[in-house]
Amino acid sequence: MEECCCASGKHKHREEEELRRLNNRLSRIEGQIRGIKEMLNHDVYCTDILIQVSAVNAALNSFSKELLASHIKTCVADGIRGGDDAVIDELVGLLQKLMK
Numbered sequence: 001m002e003e004c005c006c007a008s009g010k011h012k013h014r015e016e017e018e019l020r021r022l023n024n025r026l027s028r029i030e031g032q033i034r035g036i037k038e039m040l041n042h043d044v045y046c047t048d049i050l051i052q053v054s055a056v057n058a059a060l061n062s063f064s065k066e067l068l069a070s071h072i073k074t075c076v077a078d079g080i081r082g083g084d085d086a087v088i089d090e091l092v093g094l095l096q097k098l099m100k
Helices: 016-041 046-081 086-098
Strands: none
């Protein structure tokens, strides 16, 4: 198997529909980032750029919420059903990092 790029070393198979939705969200966010770079390169006024940055932050938060919901419904629930209480500690640690 290919070496994992993630910190945990774990993997998660995603259903095709979930993968499509998440990739679509990220593609839109990439487009927004490219737009912000263009705005910066074309000397667009600061507040206009900051409004777009805020939109990107909101889009990333929406992406995170969707991914977190999926994680809880699948990885965490499966772990608990399988008797792996460590997934609860992992989730608590994740939530602490996300809420900084």
